[in-house]
Amino acid sequence: MMGEQLGRQDRLFYEFCLDEVVPGDHLLRKIDSVLDLSWLRRELSPYYSHTGCPSVDPELLIRMLLIGYCYSIRSDRRLCQAVGLDLAYRWFCRLGLEDRVPDHSTFSVNRHGRFRDSDILRKVFESVVRQCVAAGLVEGEGFAVDASVIEANASRFKRVEGAEIDWTDEERARRPIREYLTALDGQEAPTNPERAPKALSPTDPCAAWTTRGRHKVMFGYSLNYLIDTEEAIIVDVEATPTRISKEVDATETMIERTEECFGLRPERIAADVAYGTGRMLDWLMGRHIDPHIPIKDMSKRKDGTLSREDFVFDAEHDVYICPSGKTLRTTGRVFGGNTLYYRASKHDCERCPLKVRCCPKSPQRRVPRDVNEAARDHARALMGTEPFLQSRRQRKKIETRFGDLKWNLGLTRLRLRGLSGAHDEFLLAATAQNLRRLAKLLAMPPPRPLIA
Secondary structure (H helix, E strand, O other): OOOOOOOOOOOOOOOOOHHHHOOOOOHHHHHHHHOOOOOHHHHHHHHOOOOOOOOOOHHHHHHHHHHHHHOOOOOHHHHHHHHHHOHHHHHHOOOOOOOOOOOOHHHHHHHHHHHHHHOHHHHHHHHHHHHHHHOOOOOOOEEEEEEEEEEOOOOOOOOEEOOOOOOOHHHHOOHHHHHHHHHHOOOOOOOOOOOOOOEEOOOOOOOEEEOOOOOOOEEEEEEEEEEEOOOOEEEEEEEEEOOHHHHHHHHHHHHHHHHHHHOOOOOEEEOOHHHOOHHHHHHHHHOOOEEEOOOOOOOOOOOOOOOHHHOEEEOOOOEEEOOOOOEEEEOOOOEOOOEEEEEEOHHHHHOOOOHHHHOOOOOOOEEEEEOOHHHHHHHHHHOOOHHHHHHHHHOHHHHHHHHHHHHOOOOOEOOOOHHHHHHHHHHHHHHHHHHHHHHHHHHOOOOOOOOO
């Protein structure tokens, strides 16, 4: 027999408890059990006026933003609609059934105002990292660093070739362009000082024109993660234009900031070959951090002539010794910012029986050496060791963080413009990932003891 719906909506009073309808295993209930924002209002109090109408609670805004990044709700309008309709979202935001959801414009006002002035999003991220440290999820001995390209909110079909744009007064008043022009005059310029950009976006000039993203060419930002390899907790995050030099510089910034904020200095750090520059390796050695980074050796020759490895370097006298026992000396002049050249005597090379195998097309042999070659030699000595191989295996965990970000959190294209917009989005995404990870690991039952 066909049934008929018997429910009615004519009752005037209902007995309803919002806490009872949220399942115990719901993700937001787990996150709420580990999220502590009790300090937030005290931190933001200097940025609010002591007179006037009461503002929207900043903790409510932060909780709503975390929901958006946990469930891939990028639009402020859609987020407000979702919080108004979903009971679990209301419960997590401490809203009752009759409480009004803030207007979407509130997010823009606070994001471009007191949130950035106080850098509150970074402080929320750091508070979550401290909770991870307190829970024993951060070992602090081995770190891994890498970068992933996220598409900027700028059309790749509307670009200006070259590094110069004749901005109008109206365009200069826009926030991303004003931020870009201000940064050009500062020490942290978004462009590479040694190479002018091939193209600029007229809407987001801080974004870099790159071929490393999901499209063949596009404007993008690099999401730089520094993770602890024990449980893949993100200990720091930095936004940079998609340029290798900026990503390497961001590594130094993140390591220094992690030590300053949490007192964590790793014994080793794993990264791919792009981070194996002489300057970076020397910087790590100066802080007693073992660089588990593969070194790309370009000194070997493929034409059968003697390579640099056939020459012995005498560090005490700062000379190279050739296979015939002759010395190669340097003038000390640095070429290209990082290369010294050691040259043999023309007289010695003319009479050498190995000249055909050494320098058949030049009157004398010249051997290049990086000014930080000692650091490169140290990194080469670590390659192949068991700790190095273990770090290489653990480094794959950072790839899972990027995969989770793009696949589960849906962050493949930024919505906010400018480097500060990328900074805000990356901090919120990393905070959401750490909260999900923290809630999952703390909710896991302890392992059962082995029965003898």
